[in-house]
Amino acid sequence: MKNKVLMGLAAIAMVAFLSSCGKVPQEKIDATNAAITAAQTAEAGVYVPAELTAVQDSMKAINAEVEVQKSKLFKKFGPVTLKLDATLALANKVAADAVAKKAEVKKEVETTLTDIKAVIEENTALMKKAPRGKEGAAVLEQMKTEMATIEASVAEAQGLYDKGSFLDANNKVKAAKERAVGINTELKDAIAKVKGGKAKPAAKK
């Protein structure tokens, strides 16, 4: 009788053991989620959005896999743990990439801001030399208005830069630079035409 009871208990213990041998790797899940949050805080969504989406998708797949295992009588979290390790490493990489990309864009904005300030300065000097013949002065007046808009845009871009919105600042300052360079080319062409005209004696009347 004693033996039967012991054997029954052994069978129950075996079933209990088999059904509870897998434990949710909660610490790793928490660590990976924290790493993804850190990547988001590092503005991965702004600077490396595709990478962030990929890591978020991986985490979603892991969460589903956890539930799959939890749905089973005999749970097995080994493969999930391996995937978590890989996703954690990926999340850390995404955070690092976001920081690097942000620094790169920041540097780009700084360079463009320096460049455009030089172009604005050059344009101001060129305007004094530009020909004021037929409609020239009217065009210069228009250019002055546009230069004022460009300067306002540069100030806006500087404001965005100061706030840390480097991507927005980059778009704004690039557009301002394109316009400033356009005006610079127009001014140089107009000055060159006059110089060229004077250089040709045949053009004199």
Added chain:
Amino acid sequence: MRKNWRDLLIFAAIAVSVPLTIIILVSLTPDPPVGQVDYAREILSKAGTSGANMYSKKLYTQAKNYYDSAMVNWKNENKRFIYFRDYEKVAFFADLSAKKSTEAANNSVSSSSNLIIKLKQKITTLNDLVTEINTLFTTYPLSSEVRNRISNGKMLLEEGEIAYKKGQYMVANKKITDSEYLLTASYDNATSNLKNYFKSYSTWKNWVYKTLNESKINRDYSIIIDKFSRKCIVYHNGAKKYEFETELGKNWVGVKRVKGDNATPEGMYKITKKMDSGKTKYYKALLIDYPNDEDKARFRAEVEHGTLPSSAKIGGLIEIHGNGGKGIDWTEGCIALSDRDMDVVFKIAKGGTPVTIVGSMLELHDVLER
């Protein structure tokens, strides 16, 4: 011996019944909709990659919420005793999520394609509008507010184009829409102003006709100033003899109403005085009889109606003079020619030579076409 046989039988029964029990237990476990959830997740991810989160935001958000609901339900079911679990809702939400994701992705592809086409067209149209504005209004006295709006519109268009080139279509759309608003509003404002101005065209045409006729009858010189094209045209015996570039008052559009308004008057005038070098600070000058009777009558009517203050003065001393060639409308209402051109006009002009100043010798339609 018998006891040994009994123990063996018991052991054999246990050895068979334990795996059997396990098999029965496993087979009775409800299956979660793994395939459906995986499919929903894949489709949702694809929808996101196709830009549905931007171009089909509502559908994408619904799909995402349904997927989250499926997962929440799955988690909740997993908390229950294994044989009491029911994954029907999980499957339901997963299917719904997949359906919405597919709709969002399809919608996003068509929306983004449409948006790209729309943006490309708008960029072309707005650049054409900028060219037209530059052609028509560079020398037109627009208010500084309108000029600033045009300038801001151009800047936004540039920003929009940069965003478009980078594939940031939603950002490009916002910038280009703002640019469109500023540019079209400014253009409409300016053209409506222009159309209003050209309402006097029939009067101008009549003046020009009379002036040319007079030149023909008298076999003498007449001068016509076309303000819009900035031309000073000298006719002799009704035929064009010379054509010169002119510069006008800073606020040249419309009639001169009052002293100090920097407007160049419009009407049929005559030269009253010739001032050679040394008698004017503008190289040489031809004084005209502004204000004439019509100008005086209009001025009086404006004062009487209160549209001009009683202290207002009508102004005068309108001349055709030298010192021009600056390339901008800079006078206080006079007509400036380059000194070389002034020499020619000064030579042919005499007291009584007709000087007719009109807004334009061409109709607005022709001006715009030109």
